[in-house]
Each structure stands twice: as C-alpha cells, then as structure tokens.
C-alpha cells in the first residue's frame with residue numbers, strides 16, 4: 201500500500217496566539233513530515249506559481265480576495281496522477297474557513313475514485329471550518345476518513361497524536 205501527502209503550507213510571517221512571528225517552516229508542513237516519517241508516504245507540496253506575500257496582513261488580504269473571486273491560482277507544478285496510491289493524505293491551513301485556493305486548483309485535477317482520503321488541517325481556532333464540505337466535492341468518489349485538526353501553535357507537540365490518527 202503506498203500513500204502520498206498532498207499539502208499546502210506557507211512559511212513567513214504568521215500569527216501565534218496573539219503574536220506575529222516569522223517561521224522557517226509552515227505548520228502544516230511539520231505535520232506532513234511526521235506522516236512521511238511514520239508511514240513512508242511521499243510528499244507533494246502544492247505551491248502557487250506566484251508566492252503569497254511574506255507579510256501576514258498582506259497575505260490574508262490576497263487570500264481573502266482569491267476566495268471571494270473563486271480564483272484557481274496557477275501552480276508551480278501540478279500533480280496529475282495519483283493512480284499509484286491507495287491513501288491520500290490531504291493537508292492544509294484553514295484559510296478564511298476553508299482550504300487555500302491553490303489546493304482547489306490541484307485537487308480538481310485528480311481522480312479520487314476508490315481512494316481513501318485522510319484530511320488534516322492546522323488552524324488558529326476554527327479547525328476545519330467548512331473545508332470538509334469542500335473536500336467532499338473536491339474528492340468525489342473517495343472514502344473520506346476522520347480528519348485531524350491541530351492548532352498551528354501545537355504542531356511540534358503533535359507527533360503522537362498524528363501517529364494515533366494514522367492508525368485509526
């Protein structure tokens with residue numbers, strides 16, 4: 201059985217329990233790497249062709265507009281075949297209540313028929329928001345398993361939680 205982690209994660213300035221902090225590695229990426237360590241899954245990082253601003257306030261503004269416009273930002277590289285994998289882990293930060301728009305660009309390209317999808321999110325308080333509903337549409341034909349939601353500030357303490365969730 202082989203698996204892949206398809207994820208989006210942004211480094212740069214981010215907000216942690218009331219403070220702005222610059223991070224080298226995005227929170228979601230930390231979880232994605234645990235999954236790789238624990239399962240041997242491959243990693244595929246979804247990256248927009250034009251990067252989001254490092255500045256947090258600018259970034260949330262750009263992201264909000266994209267969502268309002270139903271944008272499908274162009275990607276640096278697109279994954280176009282997941283036929284080799286049984287289990288697809290899908291990870292993302294909660295952006296304005298759902299997945300960042302580049303994840304829509306990517307996931308709409310893929311055929312999820314017969315796949316097992318395990319979604320995970322990092323967030324600053326709102327968990328999955330409405331992303332699980334969006335995932336149902338984006339991953340039509342997949343069996344979507346229980347998701348894992350981790351507050352961004354806790355990702356470095358979450359390896360055991362991730363391990364238990366993988367085994368569920």
Ligand SMILES: Cc1cc2nc3c(=O)[nH]c(=O)nc-3n(C[C@H](O)[C@H](O)[C@H](O)COP(=O)(O)O)c2cc1C
Pocket residue numbers: 208209210211214215225226227228229259260261263264292293294295296297298322323324325326327351352353
């Ligand atoms: C553009 C943007 C929008 C966000 N919107 C939300 C939100 O609606 N709810 C929430 O709980 N956190 C929100 N956050 C916080 C992120 O979900 C959280 O910091 C996450 O862990 C970031 O993951 P990353 O470092 O992998 O990109 C937002 C962050 C950004 C940059």
